[in-house]
Amino acid sequence: MTQTTRERAKTAIAELDERVTEARWRTLEALFAAGRPLSHAEIEAGLAADGAIDRVTLYRVLDWLVGRGLAHKIEGHDRAWRFSAVGNDTHGHAHFHCTRCGKVYCLTAIQPTLVLALPPRFHFEEAGISLRGTCADCQPH
Amino acid sequence: MTQTTRERAKTAIAELDERVTEARWRTLEALFAAGRPLSHAEIEAGLAADGAIDRVTLYRVLDWLVGRGLAHKIEGHDRAWRFSAVGNDTHGHAHFHCTRCGKVYCLTAIQPTLVLALPPRFHFEEAGISLRGTCADCQPH
DNA sequence: CTCCGACGTGCTACTGTGTTGCACGTCTTG
DNA sequence: CAAGACGTGCAACACAGTAGCACGTCGGAG
Helix, strand or coil: CCHHHHHHHHHHHHCCCCCCCHHHHHHHHHHHHHCCCEEHHHHHHHHHCCCCCCHHHHHHHHHHHHHCCCEEEEECCCCCEEEEECCCCCCCCEEEEECCCCCEEEECCCCCCCCCCCCCCCEEEEEEEEEEEECHHHCCC | CCHHHHHHHHHHHHCCCCCCCHHHHHHHHHHHHHCCCEEHHHHHHHHHCCCCCCHHHHHHHHHHHHHCCCEEEEECCCCCEEEEECCCCCCCCEEEEECCCCCEEEECCCCCCCCCCCCCCCEEEEEEEEEEEECHHHCCC
């Protein structure tokens, strides 16, 4: 929203020597501004106010951002992907999924170390920790 | 497949004082026989050999099994639920998702203890650990 | 500057997973 | 047996995500 997040988005794309298109910087700006992982639908709704971006284009832009390392793709409990802008500490943190409002939060404070004992001939690639519960916005009182 | 798993399935349902219908025990039998979490599509394909069960009925039977505590419902990385028969140790273990063949395995050997530091007013309900990689069946040599 | 190819966007249509509503059949209980 | 609850099947739908194609735009070669 602010000039700051917009410029951050544009420069982040420009630094990769990639085309700074409207769809790209507006999408990345939305992720920067949110500060928490957003679903495709949430991003689309947020962008709709000042000119909608095509549904499919948004999917492709999001995948492009992930491929260029500007965003992360995480799974939601509702079987919809969430996308978050890549900040400083990007790996190894858990995600909190609110079972009431569906929002997802990054728990960067938790840096778990897993001790793994996989069966033979299993090859490990990646691990994820996800928590469920209700967020502060959804508490009764 | 064997008489054993079939009888196990039937008695497990009967012990709850619920109707032992064909759809129920055949579904539960399939879960017992598999020994690993199965997707709806996998179960449907497995049952098709000796008489298909309606797609929707299978969804409802699976939810019923989960509700009666006879099965567990876990998330796959491909946005499809997996269902596994409830054995002895049912909680707190991680799941391994093969990125090549899509199969899911229970890692009952890993009993993680998470130390959580949630933000204020966040209410914890449940945690899950999921691993990605390639399973033994999918190793190159 | 102009042309041309690569790239980005938008539209339509499709797949796969899961759900809802309704009709019909079956079981069970009085 | 009658009545109601329950289980199953069918059709239609909702939603997330993908594929194919056409069009436009950008940017470099000539």
